[in-house]
Amino acid sequence: MEMLRFATAGSVDDGKSTLIGRLLLDSKQIFEDQLEAVERTSREKGFDYTNLALLTDGLRSEREQGITIDVAYRYFATPQRKFIIADTPGHVQYTRNMVTGASTADLALVLIDARKGIVEQSRRHAVIASLLRVPHLVLCVNKMDLVDWDQRVFDDICAEFTEFAAKLDIPDLTFIPISALNGDNVTTHSEHMPWFGGPTLLYHLEHLYIASDRNLIDPRFPVQYVIRPMSDRHHDYRGYAGQVAGGVFRPGDEVMVLPSGLTTTIASIDTFDGPLDEAFPPMSVTIRLADDLDVSRGDMICRTRNAPTATQDLDAMVCWFHERPMAERVTYGIKHTTNSARCQVRDLQYRLDINTLSRDDSAGQLHMNDIGRVQLRVTAPLFVDEYRRNQTTGSFILIDESTHETVGAGMIIGTGD
């Protein structure tokens, strides 16, 4: 059974929590005790229906204020797939949460209220999904029951969104008209919309082809941990543990280790369950090399003719998460794959207005929830690829050196030369 991770985003009141509640309920992931608690609370709060949104509001302050504060992770499974939902709230700290949820998502699900059509937030969600290079986007036009199941409303929204999406980089876009409250086109086809010939949302999630979304071309292995048992039985064992970040590695492959640039071959690929013939993303394995090289955490195992760029200069799109804005000439901690270093903001080229996609060249700072193109100078070389080529070797986080908080996230466009 495969696993699919998707991020949901929506504005206030567009029925996102209801949709998630519906998916969980119809796939029988909601248990009697949870449903009882929700029914009880619904009655206490005076709703005349069972408010499925209450299922996903986790924290006391959220229930009190009726809002969602933070990214919440939900789980459900069908006989076809296991699903992980990153449920991101639409209002407070929207960009930060949406970016966080989208960073690990195979698919982004954007909800639109059929009565309101495409609003600023819908565009923003699509832009973020595109920036984070989420491979699949599903636009659910919700509350179709409130527009009399009218096909024209749906078609107009699809046309408007398609035109907007042409400016973005969205490899796969799907539209589905639904009513989350009643379950139409969520898990079963809607009797009210016979004009819609596409799949239900759940069918789409279950059958979407995702295996080719991984990079199996460029071999990348960031060394995470050096395993040296120093026991009698494994006296000379020295293995490099890590998670494959790209490509396929096989015993006998000639490989190069960065930063040294030395070459050797793979002696074996080890796991607790025995040696492997090949390793590819997202496997966590241990690689042994034929020659005794000096390799440590932060080094990168790759191929002689297919290596990442070793550079101290990064050209990146950065999302800012913190109340204290990002400013030029400030130094931050940076974490990239298994490497940690420091970096200085050399230049903020522009701030991207994610509603209009226009560029503000005059911006001197990135404020919380801003996204901008930034030049960084790192204290030591990092081994990077473009984010569009490899999300693992193309991404980094920025850390405030005094508070240790994660203040920004970056996607590498180039190496800044």
Added chain:
Amino acid sequence: MKAAQVPHLDALEAESIHIIREVAAEFERPVMLFSGGKDSIVMLRLAEKAFHPARIPFPVMHVDTGHNFDEVIDYRDRRIAELGVNLVVASVQAAIDAGRVVEETGPRASRNKLQTVALLDGLTDGGFDAAFGGGRRDEEKARAKERIYSFRDEFGQWDPKNQRPELWSLYNGRHRRGEHIRVFPISNWTEMDVWQYIEREGIEIPSIYYAHRREIVRRDGMLLAVTPYLTLLPDEQPEELLVRFRTVGDATCTGAVESPAATAAEVIVEVAASRITERGATRADDRISEAGMEDRKREGYF
């Protein structure tokens, strides 16, 4: 090469191993919490896999309420010996004896809340800066919003509104002296995933997870084991039933379920058909209030 499908258990395993190695690489003194429950058993197996053929490079800590099932303690000691790791016991009884906490009294007394004190003392005494826990996000609503690296201040408190964003597989473990993190490597596993993994890997778990005959009493809709630690209420009549445990915690507040499931495969069938969450069915400690878990976590509980 043809893009192969990655089975979900392999993807989950790879992610958990990555997290465990990352903590071992970046923290000075990690420790792995081990309760003898199935989640911590799976987590310990993942740690074994992460560093193979070397030993697990950190000790294991058991927060011992003193109200244990014998089968669980036997299992713990065998497994620890097999792995050759150090065991640290953080004892609730010791905290009571030292006058650090006052034990609840009465038939509904539980040592669950006292665990937090023993845990925090254990972390401080050992100088640990990272503690692995077997919490899963599907267990409970407050956990659903907790990060994989969960920061705790010097009092062990969790601040849900001030969590670090976690993107891709990049974890920020920087902290000040006195602060520590709780790490949840199996955050993304569900109860079903855990059972499927136990079955696939042939992992041994304490026998009380499978059907056995046991003396129990019915209380507040739960089936509680009759043990020396449980005080019976006047009208309670013990009876013998065929039961198994879905979670294993303090013996006084862990409920059993009636079940004939004697193997992991049979348990999987039951879990798939179950209509009640494992905590809802079997944990008296979670029934305190709707915000029970959130409040305990804020105070430093797992």
